[in-house]
Amino acid sequence: xxxxxxxxxNQVVQLNAARxxxxxxxxxxxxxxxxxxxxxxxxxxxxxxxxxxxxLAETFSSPMLPPVQKQQLAPNVLQSIQxxxxxxxxxxxxxxxxxxxxxxxxxxxxxxxxxxxxxKQSWEKMNAIKQDILRRMDSFTCPVKICCVKFLQRVxxxxxxxxxxxxxxxxxxxxxxxxxxxxxxxxxxxxxEAEASGLLDRLLGVxxxxxxxxxxxxxxxxxxxxxxxxxxxxxxxxxTTILDFYPAKHVHPPFTPTVRVSVKSMERTARALLIxxxxxxPSHPLVGKMQVHIERLMQSRVEMTEDAxxxxxxxxxxxxxxxxxxxxxxxxxxxxxxxIPPMAPGPASFDKLFTLTQDIGLSSFDxxxxxxxxxxxxxxxxxxxxxxxxxxxxVDAIRNRYETVTKEQxxxxxxxxxxxxxAVDDDDDYEPEYQPMDVPESGPEEAxxxxxxxxxxxxxxxxxxxxVLPQPPPLSEEEAAxxxxxxxxxxxxxINAAETEPSTKNKSQQQLGFSRLAGSNFDREAxxxxxxxLATRAPAGLESGDKLGKGQVGKRSPxxxxxxxxxxxxxxxxxxxGRLSIGMTWLNEEWYNDRIQMSTAASRRDDGEESEINVQSxxxxxxxxxxxxxxxxxxxxxxxxxxxxLSEIPEVTVHITQRVASLAKDPERVNLCVQALMYLIMxxxxxxxxxxxxxxxxxxTYEESRPAAGKVLAKWRPQQTQPxxxxxxxxxxxxxxxxxxxxxxxxAE
Numbered sequence: 001x002x003x004x005x006x007x008x009x010n011q012v013v014q015l016n017a018a019r020x021x022x023x024x025x026x027x028x029x030x031x032x033x034x035x036x037x038x039x040x041x042x043x044x045x046x047x048x049x050x051x052x053x054x055x056l057a058e059t060f061s062s063p064m065l066p067p068v069q070k071q072q073l074a075p076n077v078l079q080s081i082q083x084x085x086x087x088x089x090x091x092x093x094x095x096x097x098x099x100x101x102x103x104x105x106x107x108x109x110x111x112x113x114x115x116x117x118x119x120k121q122s123w124e125k126m127n128a129i130k131q132d133i134l135r136r137m138d139s140f141t142c143p144v145k146i147c148c149v150k151f152l153q154r155v156x157x158x159x160x161x162x163x164x165x166x167x168x169x170x171x172x173x174x175x176x177x178x179x180x181x182x183x184x185x186x187x188x189x190x191x192x193e194a195e196a197s198g199l200l201d202r203l204l205g206v207x208x209x210x211x212x213x214x215x216x217x218x219x220x221x222x223x224x225x226x227x228x229x230x231x232x233x234x235x236x237x238x239x240t241t242i243l244d245f246y247p248a249k250h251v252h253p254p255f256t257p258t259v260r261v262s263v264k265s266m267e268r269t270a271r272a273l274l275i276x277x278x279x280x281x282p283s284h285p286l287v288g289k290m291q292v293h294i295e296r297l298m299q300s301r302v303e304m305t306e307d308a309x310x311x312x313x314x315x316x317x318x319x320x321x322x323x324x325x326x327x328x329x330x331x332x333x334x335x336x337x338x339x340i341p342p343m344a345p346g347p348a349s350f351d352k353l354f355t356l357t358q359d360i361g362l363s364s365f366d367x368x369x370x371x372x373x374x375x376x377x378x379x380x381x382x383x384x385x386x387x388x389x390x391x392x393x394x395v396d397a398i399r400n401r402y403e404t405v406t407k408e409q410x411x412x413x414x415x416x417x418x419x420x421x422x423a424v425d426d427d428d429d430y431e432p433e434y435q436p437m438d439v440p441e442s443g444p445e446e447a448x449x450x451x452x453x454x455x456x457x458x459x460x461x462x463x464x465x466x467x468v469l470p471q472p473p474p475l476s477e478e479e480a481a482x483x484x485x486x487x488x489x490x491x492x493x494x495i496n497a498a499e500t501e502p503s504t505k506n507k508s509q510q511q512l513g514f515s516r517l518a519g520s521n522f523d524r525e526a527x528x529x530x531x532x533x534l535a536t537r538a539p540a541g542l543e544s545g546d547k548l549g550k551g552q553v554g555k556r557s558p559x560x561x562x563x564x565x566x567x568x569x570x571x572x573x574x575x576x577x578g579r580l581s582i583g584m585t586w587l588n589e590e591w592y593n594d595r596i597q598m599s600t601a602a603s604r605r606d607d608g609e610e611s612e613i614n615v616q617s618x619x620x621x622x623x624x625x626x627x628x629x630x631x632x633x634x635x636x637x638x639x640x641x642x643x644x645x646l647s648e649i650p651e652v653t654v655h656i657t658q659r660v661a662s663l664a665k666d667p668e669r670v671n672l673c674v675q676a677l678m679y680l681i682m683x684x685x686x687x688x689x690x691x692x693x694x695x696x697x698x699x700x701t702y703e704e705s706r707p708a709a710g711k712v713l714a715k716w717r718p719q720q721t722q723p724x725x726x727x728x729x730x731x732x733x734x735x736x737x738x739x740x741x742x743x744x745x746x747x748a749e
Contacts, residue, residue: 008045015039015051026064033059033073042083046091049084053097056081060104067108074108075122077101082125085132092141099147102129103154107175110158110187117185130155134199146219152203153223159196160231174230200234204241212250214262218269228277239277239286242270243293267297338390340397348405356394484560488531488567495527495571525585532586535564536593536618565622573629577641583626584648590619591650623649627659636668642676652680652687657694664702673698674708681716692716 015036022028033056040052056077060070081098106126113123137148162176173179180187206212206220224242228235247266251259274290284290344352355363367375475483572583597615627645634642646652646660657680663673677698680691696717699709 008047011039012047012051015048015055019055022059023064026062026066029059029065029069030073033077037077037080041080042087046094050091050093050097052080053084053094053101057097057100057104060101060108071108071112074105074112075119077105078109078122078125078129082129082132085129092143095140095144096147099133099144099151102133103147103151106130106151106154107158111175111179113186114180114184117187120186123186142213142215145216149203149216149219149223152199153227156196156200156203156234157227157231159192159199160234162230200237204238207241207245210250211252212247212266214247214266217247217266221266221269221273225273225276228273229280236286239274239290242273243286243289245270246297271297338393338397340393343401343405348409353401353405354398356397481560481563485563488560488564491527491531492567492571495524495531528582528585531564531568532589535561535568535586536589565618569622569625569629572626576630576633577638580641580644584645587619587623587626588648588650590622594619619651620653620655623653624655624659627656631659631663634663634669634672636672639672639675642672643679646676646680647683652684652690654690654694657687657691661694661698664698664705667704670702670705671708674705674712678712681712688716 018032018036022032036052036055040048040055042049044052059065060074081101084094084098109122109126113119133148133151137145140148158175159177161178162174164173164178177189177192180189180192182189203220203223206216221242224238228238247263247270251263271294274294277284278287278290281287338356340356341358344355346352357363568582568586572579572586576583594615594617601615630641630645642660646656649656657677660673660676663669663676674695677691677695681688681695684691692713695709695712698705699713
């Protein structure tokens with residue numbers, strides 16, 4: 001039963017008063033919504049349905065209403081929205097507002113179902129509303145389709161996994177599949193992910209249609225920006241689809257002003273989206289392609305729209321004369337004809353080829369007498385005033401002359417070869433070593449007959465022989481060393497570049513140790529391994545193979561390996577905490593190379609070689625240098641650094657333990673020294689006695705170390721701590737016998 005017009009007007013006035021009330025105080029929203037739903041339901045008049053749909057869209061998108069209250073109100077309005085959508089509704093305003101309301105409700109109801117899995121009925125109503133909108137989306141008008149695009153974006157955003165900012169506060173995290181428990185009673189994660197993937201393809205399908213609507217394309221581009229920013233799993237797919245979209249190719253002529261404006265708007269929206277993505281994430285892997293696509297968008301728009309708006313060009317007519325049937329009709333005047341004289345007789349030359357005048361004075365004038373700047377000043381104005389038709393006739397005449405001369409020369413050359421071949425073929429008495437080119441010299445009479453004809457028949461304009469690059473000069477030792485240092489610096493630049501790139505290596509892969517390939521991949525570890533092996537294995541045998549006399553040890557010239565080692569040393573010290581693994585790789589390679597060289601030298605001595613082979617130990621030198629560079633910068637909190645260093649080096653020597661003992665000079669680093677030595681005592685048994693001697697020396701020398709060192713010595717050498725504890729009250733005397741035995745108890749390596 002239709003309501004009177006006056007009653008509808010009064011109800012609208014009352015509803016507007018209620019809207020003013022909630023805009024002033026958001027606390028009245030629950031009461032107002034429960035009161036107006038029966039009035040603006042599916043059986044109300046069109047005016048009331050419009051007002052109700054607008055009010056619901058405004059309510060659930062208002063920032064004044066807290067999200068918690070929105071979640072509480074969301075299940076109450078689903079029934080009214082579902083019944084209204086089931087009606088044969090054709091009013092665009094009602095449909096627009098309802099779709100906007102559903103787009104706002106979907107993440108709220110999703111979070112409500114996550115927290116209340118027992119409310120299965122509300123989720124079924126939302127699914128029914130969603131399926132109805134998706135089914136009727138293609139039949140909606142353009143304004144309603146734009147609202148449906150926003151709804152699709154919300155569904156895809158909710159049904160894909162997002163980031164968890166704080167697992168301890170799930171209410172503060174973004175609504176996505178990441179907040180759904182694996183064993184949820186209502187929400188099935190695989191089905192939701194599959195549905196989101198299909199809806200994303202449907203959302204991106206507007207870029208693949210043959211004819212695109214500018215409004216829908218712009219609305220889709222604006223909705224894709226939040227997905228690219230918040231959903232990294234689908235961001236690359238969206239960007240790749242946009243990179244394949246060219247607005248100018250999705251429109252068809254005629255290019256009316258409306259079409260040109262549409263193309264321009266799509267191009268500007270796509271360009272703004274890509275620029276925003278580049279600003280938000282400058283290190284995105286597709287930045288280069290996005291920048292190229294931005295330039296292509298501008299270029300394609302100019303080519304497709306601006307070219308179509310230009311005026312029609314003039315008709316193309318021949319420049320060297322018009323057809324006789326068109327002259328009278330077009331009132332065209334035939335261009336003047338240029339009289340071309342025949343080419344002067346005699347041998348062909350560039351002078352005769354380009355001479356087109358019959359004036360003897362002009363043809364005999366030597367232009368070389370004029371200065372070049374004067375020739376330029378004369379030639380440029382003359383070329384600007386040349387008749388195009390006469391210039392074309394002159395160029396055609398020179399081309400015909402050149403082709404004629406070329407044909408005559410080729411014909412004369414063929415005739416000359418035909419005359420020479422029978423004379424060579426008739427004589428069968430030549431020796432085998434004679435070549436066809438060794439023709440006997442002709443007599444005086446034949447020379448007089450042939451000589452005048454050769455320069456006239458063969459005026460070769462261009463003659464080129466074989467070209468061979470000269471050998472480069474040999475490099476001196478200084479130049480070779482400089483080239484080597486530059487190569488090393490380039491390899492180090494590759495290491496720095498590899499540090500900034502994300503590592504895609506599977507950490508579960510097995511490390512192959514010394515037998516692994518240095519160039520298996522192009523990550524940071526591969527470049528470091530390449531450098532270390534260039535420094536250790538490449539010069540192996542070159543340093544020790546020189547037969548140096550006594551007193552000449554250490555007088556060899558610097559090698560490229562020394563430069564690599566020095567550069568590695570400085571590179572590691574720049575950030576030794578982050579690059580300690582590089583140092584460990586390097587020292588292990590040095591130790592391995594030293595042992596191989598020692599083994600090779602021993603085998604040579606066993607074979608009876610008389611020459612003495614000096615093997616230089618690089619490991620002992622560089623491990624001490626690296627340790628000396630690290631120790632001054634360690635503090636009491638760097639126990640992990642020093643323990644890792646001492647645990648991963650291949651061999652611990654007396655000099656290394658003495659360097660570690662020097663940490664006890666600083667009272668603040670005494671515990672660091674004792675803990676490092678205790679680690680070696682416990683976990684490196686071959687160096688245990690050496691480290692116990694060093695720790696005993698530290699115990700006797702530095703009084704601050706006795707509380708910590710005494711506990712270790714009490715376990716491993718209890719007899720050494722008792723005399724010191726008994727002599728604490730006495731004056732200091734000579735070092736105990738245990739400390740003196742330290743220098744003699746070091747085991748031989």
